[in-house]
Amino acid sequence: MAAHPVTADRVPAMNQPAPRPSTTQLPAWQALLACCEAAAGRHIADEFAADPGRAERMHTEACGIFLDYAKNRVDAPTLALLFQLAREAGVAEQRAAMFGGERINRTEGRAVLHVALRMPAGSTLMVDGDDVVADVTAVRERVRRFSTAVRKGEWRGHDGRRITDVVNIGIGGSDLGPQMACEALRDFAHRELRLHFISNVDGIALDRLLGTLDPGTTLFIVASKTFTTQETLTNANVARRWLLGHAGSEAAIARHFVAVSTNTEAVARFGIDTANMFGFWDWVGGRYSMWSAIGLPLALQIGAERFDELLAGAHAMDVHFRDTPFEHNLPVILALLGIWNVDFLDAPTQLIAPYHQGLHRLPAYLQQLDMESNGKSVRSDGHAVGCHTSPVIWGETGINGQHAYFQMLHQGTRPVPVDFIGVLEHPAHLHAQHRIAFANMVAQAEALMRGKRAAEAAAEMHAAGLPQERIDALLPHRVFAGNRPSNTLLLDRLDPRTLGALIALYEHRTFVQGVVWGVNPFDQWGVELGKQLAGRVLEDMDRSTDINAHDASTTALIDRYRRGARTTDPAQHA
Ligand code: F6P
Numbered sequence: 001m002a003a004h005p006v007t008a009d010r011v012p013a014m015n016q017p018a019p020r021p022s023t024t025q026l027p028a029w030q031a032l033l034a035c036c037e038a039a040a041g042r043h044i045a046d047e048f049a050a051d052p053g054r055a056e057r058m059h060t061e062a063c064g065i066f067l068d069y070a071k072n073r074v075d076a077p078t079l080a081l082l083f084q085l086a087r088e089a090g091v092a093e094q095r096a097a098m099f100g101g102e103r104i105n106r107t108e109g110r111a112v113l114h115v116a117l118r119m120p121a122g123s124t125l126m127v128d129g130d131d132v133v134a135d136v137t138a139v140r141e142r143v144r145r146f147s148t149a150v151r152k153g154e155w156r157g158h159d160g161r162r163i164t165d166v167v168n169i170g171i172g173g174s175d176l177g178p179q180m181a182c183e184a185l186r187d188f189a190h191r192e193l194r195l196h197f198i199s200n201v202d203g204i205a206l207d208r209l210l211g212t213l214d215p216g217t218t219l220f221i222v223a224s225k226t227f228t229t230q231e232t233l234t235n236a237n238v239a240r241r242w243l244l245g246h247a248g249s250e251a252a253i254a255r256h257f258v259a260v261s262t263n264t265e266a267v268a269r270f271g272i273d274t275a276n277m278f279g280f281w282d283w284v285g286g287r288y289s290m291w292s293a294i295g296l297p298l299a300l301q302i303g304a305e306r307f308d309e310l311l312a313g314a315h316a317m318d319v320h321f322r323d324t325p326f327e328h329n330l331p332v333i334l335a336l337l338g339i340w341n342v343d344f345l346d347a348p349t350q351l352i353a354p355y356h357q358g359l360h361r362l363p364a365y366l367q368q369l370d371m372e373s374n375g376k377s378v379r380s381d382g383h384a385v386g387c388h389t390s391p392v393i394w395g396e397t398g399i400n401g402q403h404a405y406f407q408m409l410h411q412g413t414r415p416v417p418v419d420f421i422g423v424l425e426h427p428a429h430l431h432a433q434h435r436i437a438f439a440n441m442v443a444q445a446e447a448l449m450r451g452k453r454a455a456e457a458a459a460e461m462h463a464a465g466l467p468q469e470r471i472d473a474l475l476p477h478r479v480f481a482g483n484r485p486s487n488t489l490l491l492d493r494l495d496p497r498t499l500g501a502l503i504a505l506y507e508h509r510t511f512v513q514g515v516v517w518g519v520n521p522f523d524q525w526g527v528e529l530g531k532q533l534a535g536r537v538l539e540d541m542d543r544s545t546d547i548n549a550h551d552a553s554t555t556a557l558i559d560r561y562r563r564g565a566r567t568t569d570p571a572q573h574a
Contacts, residue, residue, distance in 0.1 A: 024386045028085035035078045036344040043483045045450045060328050062320040063501035064492040071449040072485040082336035083326045089516040101127040105522035111283040112522050115318045117291035118311040144304035158252035159216045168297045169235045170223030171199040177290025178297040180361035184499050188302040195301050201231035215246035222259045225286050227266035260293045285522050287368045306496045313500030321508040331508030341417040343387045350391040353398030354421040355441040363395035373510045373521035380520040389517045418486040425493035451482020
């Protein structure tokens, strides 16, 4: 097992008792350590050879998603201990607390109710005397009416023309979820509406986009849970000025700007009519918010009925997660295998490899979901975690990865667990290409697992007629150790329902891991320091000398900016 990232003496004392022993003290954890040592020399390929029933046992499916987890470095006793670990860590109790609306986000004193966002209308979930499902349903209804009006061309711009372009201005959870889903579900898109996503504050993307848009037919969604995010407000102000510059009157704003936020006052201060604001609640974390009105761009793209299907798919996964025994529970299985890989097999990263172009933004979405949730070294009770938590999540479409970084996966020095994600249903006219992509995905998982032993590599070279001397020289380079773990997830199809289930699956996986590690997956204090310091750096960039204290390197960089940054005339580039 790897060295602990944070030692107890570096964590400020918190006068809170630990609710349970630390994860690493749990009996199942200790037993897993022993298991890990015993399994050190074992190869997954040998496990397959010794156990013809392995693949049959090590798969499960729910909500249109099939999971094959047989290519992991675990045997039956290890798996049993992992499930035991989940029990000892209190996963069932914390799961019940989340679904019950308890304030499990302790550091922020909030309930965590993204599951309420996809509960069917008419169901009830009481929190502090308030039926949150009724509130959710009311906003959902407004989203339905608004998105339908825009899609039908009934909501028009200030000069009476229908909306053709929708620009979502947001960042993090107010961008990644709807953007990922809009990309994934493009086949269901309205033909006359184009969706755009702007998050970067450097101005380049927005500048390039505005140059292609017609102000009279453009609708901006300013999406920000807090409505204080510098990047979003900066971009929104640029868009506002651009619109006013063309439309001339403030009255036009109401036809071209809507907001999605929890902060009514700030929305009003910005100049957006709060009648055009879609609210949500502090019990929805930003990275868990695509099911709320933050999903408005998607509702505009695919329509409210299909957005409901997305919610229904996520709800089906919620029910599966809530009611299924751990041994058949997709999020629990994925979470525990992830912990095994990170903490016992020392895998510092996790690759997400979708073999479907529609899912190309999924890795970016999962980065925030996982790393902002569980990238922590202190438990909810203020004590050091004592083991590794969130791995680095990375990736892009698998087929591109194969021609870029898969070399390292096959022959690098550290294991990189992979989630391969494939889609079974595909358009008839793409059948030939789909077969190739699918074959590659399955083959990569097979290659990572089985590897190529020396005898096999030597035999191949003999057969190719290579002289013995050359074979001896090349052999070490042509051996693949194999034994590299992966999961394969197969979606029946990429439609709103299955996408909803897939995202909910990863949300709950993240939750289970957070519970086992004992961290709070629903806060993000770690993003604050950089924001604070950016404010001070910004002040100093505008002065001739620093008024804030910085280290010498930071001061030198600010100074370099003062002396070196120049503005250019865009016409020069034309
Ligand atoms: O800085 C990180 C963060 O707070 C994320 O957690 C959040 O999703 C993102 O910024 C955007 O926040 P907001 O929706 O409040 O603009």
